[in-house]
Amino acid sequence: MSIGAAVRRVRAYGGQFLLLAVLTLVVTLLVSGVPRLVNRLAEQGLRAQLTSEPAARRDLSYTSAGRNLSTTSVTGSARDKFDTLAEQMPPAVRAAVAERWYNVDAMPGRVIGPDLKARNLLVDLGLRAMPGVQEAGTLVEGTWPNETFVPDRPMEVALDADVARKLNLRAGSHLQIGHATRTGITDAAPLVVVGLFRPADRADGVWDGLPPLLRVTEPLGDGEPFVAVGVVAGVTMDKRAAAGWPVRFGWRYRLGVDNIDSRRLNELIDGLQRMQRSTPPDVELTQGVDVPLRAFAAEADAARTLLAVIAAGVLATLAGLVVLAATLAVRRRRAEFALLRARGGGTTAGARRSLAESLLVVPLAAALGWWLGTLVPGPPDPTVPYAAAATLLVTLALPLATLAVPAGGGARSDLIRARPSARRLTAEVSLLLLAGLAAVLLRRRGLTLGEVDPLLVSVPVLLAVAAAVLALRAYPWPLRLISRLAARTRGSVTFLGTARAGRSAVAAPLVVVVLAIGTAAFCAVVSAGVEASRDRAAERLVPADALIRGERFAPDTADELTRLPGVRAATPVLEERGQRLATDDLGTDARIAEAAVLLVDGPGLTAMTEKSGVEVRVPAALRTARAEPGPLPAIVSPAVAADLTRARLDRSAFISVQGQRYEFRVAGTAESFPLLPATTGRFVILPWQALPARNTTPVPTSLLVAGDRIDAEALRQAGDQGQERYQRTGAVTGRERPIGVTVDTRADVRQALGDGGANGVLAFGFVAGAAGGTVLGLLAIAFTVLAGARARGQVLSRLRTLGLSRRQWRGLLLVELTPLVGVSVLTGALVGAVLPLLLNPVLGLSAFTSGIPVRVAFEPGLVAAVLALGAVALGFAVAVEALNNRRLRLGEVLRLGEES
Template sequence: MSVGAAARRVRAYGGQFLLLAALTLVVTLLISGVPRLVNRLAEQGLRAQLNSEPAARRDISYTTGVVTVPANKPATLSARERFDALAAGMPSQVRSAVNERWYNVDAEATRVVGPDLAARNMLVDLGLRAVPDIKEASTLVEGAWPSETYVPDRPIEVVLDVDVAAKLNLRTGSQLRIGRVDVTKELVDDSPLVVVGLFRPVDRTGGIWDGLPSMLRITDPAGDGEPFIATGAVASSTLDKRAAAGWSVRYNWRYRLDVDSIDARKLDQLIDGLQESQRNKPADLSLAQGVDIPLRAFAAQVNAARTLLAVIAAGVLATLAGLIVLAATLATRRRRSEFVLIRARGGGATAGARRSLAESLLVVPVAAALGWWLGTLFPGAPDPSTPYAVAATVLVTLALPLATLAVPTGGAARRDLVRMRPSTRRLTVELFVLGLAVLAAVLLRRRGLTLGEVDPLLVSVPVLLAIAAAVLALRAYPWPLLLVSRLAARTRGSVAFLGTARAGRSAVAAPLVVVVLAIGTAAFCAVVAAGVDASRDRAAEQIVPADAVIRGERFAPDTVDELGRLSGVRAVTRLLYGSDEQLAADELGTSPRLGETAVLLVDGPGLATVARESGLDLPLPDALRTARPEPGPLPAIVAPEVAADLAKAGLDRSAFISVQGQRYEFRVAGSEESFPLLSANTSRFVILPWQALPARNTTPVATSLLVAGDRLDAEALRRAGDQGQLRYQQEGAVTGQERPIGVVVDTRADVRRDLGDGGANGVLAFGFVAGAAGGSVLGLLAIAFTVLAGARARGQVLSRLRTLGLSRRQWRGLLLVELAPLVGVSVLTGALVGAVLPLLLNPVLGLSAFTSGMPVRVAFEPGLVAAVLALGVVALGFAVAVEALNNRRLRLGEVLRLGEES
């Protein structure tokens, strides 16, 4: 069979092959391009998340305690040798991500005295640090760098940051003495020290300055009579000699991971490498690193997003596969007479298939290669998806020959008549599909899955359920149409009767399955997206059950009134949170050995008021809301785990818990899985009603404040909170010495925005948008195939009816009545599948990673009904337009003249 003849047939049937080529191009484009785009979005999310963290969070820091260095080996040389050895000993996946590294040797901070310090009556401890590469990272403002040549009896030469020196009243040439302080506050073992220069960092945010204590800042005194602490840089030779003389030193080696060197596809390997570094660290070193925390959180999100994308991709690719089958079937149906003629002229059973294969080979591989190349233009790192593209190309190439083999070789037949009683073979296949779908769904729920991996069972369940639902719809929808047709037969006019009768006999099994797959994928994305969005709202309400929360150490009692006077504030209530409190069996503190428990004191009526003023429907237990001061134990809401422990120990009616040094008796009045203001991973807690606490000499002090109001000024709330902490410290019975840490103000709006932004939310949003849009577009295309599948038979009927006097208006009405049941059933069945799939798959998708641990609940959404109705109207209008366009192209009069099989 010549290539030229095959090329002429491809040209003759160009429209059919163009459609097949377009579908092939889309398939390989998705296989090639979507993984790249997903990887790109994951990389962007990872960069954004890590860059939002302090840069020092990415440090892997090895430190020693205060050690004495042997006199036979310089301290800085030992540090340098171990610096390289620690880097070489890191797991390869960690070592490859390190792009910056520093080390330093510190002499312990000791007292310095001198005329310039005495002029301002300043008490200062100065640490000496040998920092390699400090000259490249800073600019000398005045003076000189410390000499690397050690000269006995020469004063210790030190350089200081220019701002630090100004605050300490030091300058180039300042003469000091450094030494230890004995019990009488006298300086002993002192040595002369001189400031030989002042420097300014080239980049104050550079990692070389992140060592603790910082060389660029002064540590304020811990209390009255305590010194300021500063750090200056000295030459390595100077520190070596001081260490050899018996000064204690401390080593620090820091390795910083580069954000751009971390591959989002290999986060699990990097996290495992960090764990291995922790396990295999040298016994004499301490290892500190915090980068694994954001990496784990991001990896959980990426794995959940990839799992969801696998479900969406399964639906989209299955829909495309169905469209390819429909395209091949329509193409062979239009050429049925050609293949029958080949057999009648003595051709073999596979003659037509060989002809179709030659034609496919001219079209499909070229379209597949073009689609693959277009996919490579997408930004992002590729995935090993070439085998999938090759397999898809082979299957699409074989689709047309296989469809040709299925062409019946008998005479003409009425294909619009469907027997109400199907054959045994067909019933067996349909029952097998139904049973397989149920079995796969049960196995998936019982077995679970590993997030982030393409699980064959996971990707097959949505497809099987959609096919099963379509089979049930095919079996069910002709019966009500038959009843409607009988009722329409008793009315005047033929449009309703003919339309419902033909709709009930329409043979559209395969097209209907494809429509259900497409619409089900779109509905699944819409339902899950709505569930995640609602769960984020609940998570924000759980974290901040008000308009804003102020978290601090301890607030003066009048802070509530001060906040109430601020502009826009409508209500304020107090809270107290304590972690790792001990349960007791009696007031003496007898331990029942039940483990540590978090305790939360809430003012029930105040919390209810704040939640109501914030527009929240907070389900507050009656035991907390209505509790009053009464003799006996306090009613408490506890976690189920705590309730079980107390019941087992016989303490559920009377137990004690410590709150800021005071023990309060409580009884279990109820249990809750979670409670607002408690993190999702808090599994042990006791909640007490503040308003019902018995009178004591010492009253609890609030550690958090909830605020309800309009247009709240976060900075004003922060200032009021800081002032409240300061008043508590200065006006209490015991005045604190240390400055309180500044308060943290979180608004519910900010928390909700953070939950929806950053991390792998870009990947999740892409999956939802692509799945919903792609499913809707492919659903409309599948409806077009459904219409075209019966277009020839409808054209023949309409041509006859037009010759019998059917008007153009009646013709449009007949089309509408005939197509409406088919389109309506397919869209509604797809929407039902899309609504049921989240209920089945939600427990195994791990979407709580995007909702701060809040379980994602998939519930009925009224908006989905409106969307389905709108999609149904659009689909029906599209179907009628396709039918009208096809009839205009076929010219109904010619259809009637050419006969049944034209």
């Protein structure tokens, strides 16, 4: 048992130990490197998602209610509160804060002066004390407001240069500020513009406070003022507050993109919730960062759960390959261990020898694999215990295989007993029952996404092993029948090949092949299901080639759109949220929860989907509705239908649309409807073409467009013009300008669903699982071939001696290996196709499809992929067998005997 002897044996069997070392290296590399890569992809996705949002979306904004203060220093109070609020934040939130600002605002007051009067401008000016403004801005004229208080000196203010130019102000402009009245202003105080500045970086968060400091707020209507904000010194604000002018505090804390750890999102979200609940009574907290964080966390949890399933399949396959490698190594050294026992060695003598050899190879390979994994960029996970456990198990694989070697060596091992032992049957039946029970428990119990659930990772492995056991029991019987039929025909190739295939003992190798191919097929099927569900989600959100959303469009906007190049058709849509249902035309409340109302032109929407090639079915009640007396046929959500039935209003109810009430009846229900988000659980869909005539007709709030090579900018301009025409020709006109329209094309929506967020992690899981499963499956097939190579070599040697030609030899090899490879590949593909049907409800993949449930269906391409993989696997198996026979030289195999 000396180290030197162990080293010599390792060198003598270098190929076998090299294979074991490579498998160990791969296992520890995956355990160490894959979590780092996944964390890096998750961080990249999180940064991309947060960066795509407005920077102000990451602000935690505290404000105080406007009130009169008589404190000697309001800026000092704001500074003290600024630090206190930061200290009260939960640790996870405080660690994510990258920038922070505070300011004190005096409520806008009416300003008058010669420069404003020259252009007849009506202006309200707010005053803001904001530390750090001198570092963030650059003076272009004048000076900054003086921080030293001088009695009887006018208040000094600095304005953004663009704001000043728009208001016809300059450095040195003298103004009066006070409360606006019908005859002028009261409590007037002198004010002078002492400087004009420009921001050093307009994207700097210091400028994001509201009301905006770098632009003028336009009037909301006729006779309304422009609103601007100027910068004053802290002492000026103290003076203004002491005079009784209402002031407002503002504290903003911006979360940094690089400060948010994707692995601790739940802690951050919980911290934001606690802040929302424990906000001090004298301040108000406004934040919206939890919305994108929750969306990303849902995607990341679903992706990590799916990765756990894929990793279980890959690691189980690698474990099977380790077992096969150890078994092959021990099988080649069976005579050595038998001789060791014959010379007086104990039962564990061979195992101790194998353990010494494993300790020389496996730990070093494991350490190398772990080190290579640490080179993968990305934050690490605490995976050292898993790597240590894997190293220990691989180290013990060879000694345990040695203990399993039978004492004798003359029995043939290439035959399967016609009647397996009761022990084996019991084990196999128990395995099948355990797999079925685990699958049922997983479906009934569900799981917590984002966590490695032992039941979740064990179910795919158990089902794959159970399917392999069934295949092992089933596939020899038809082969034996074919062999009997082939015995009656001329030629020996088919008979001998099927006979040997029906008697081959390949239990462990076939299980490993099924695991590997099942993992690859699972990834392919789920990936195809997610892609198809994303297509449906895009069609639901935009059931045409483009969707224009706005406030209200002129009725002729759809006709104007059809005149644009490439536009074939356009149809109007009207959507209003939060409408109350009534029992009569007078508006008597039905005491039913609010619902969204959607008006669609049934025939127009049907034609639109056909011209756009969208697979969206419009209910017949909406397509065939006509203008006639009585309630309108409506499609409602199940929740609304249940409420109406309970209130006995399913035959007649009323809902308001743009100020007009329309009577409707329930003509059908739908779980969801195009144009509405998947989360909308309460809605009423009315047919536009069947609306009764009224004094005022509804106008669209959205427009669907069908066409080829649509110019989104042209659609945007046409939509803006349609809104402006409505504003000019509507019953109520004013100076308020409508918000610009948004144009979403179906192609852009589909691309957005597949980009950003945790999609990088999901794509990595699919690619790595499919590629890894395929490669490991081919490697397992190679082990399967090598497991019976010695016996096949002896048979082929005898048959070649009896006159078997080289062509017949290749045919015999092909016939013998085809059933084995075909059964293993088909069984693995079947397992991979069934697993998504079982696991899909608990994986939470709808987070990647805008809430649309992922449907896993049969894909014709999977059949072609399985056939191609089977052909490749068969060619690979034949090539491995041919190379092995060439290395062994069949004549020597025959001369050396059974156990050579």
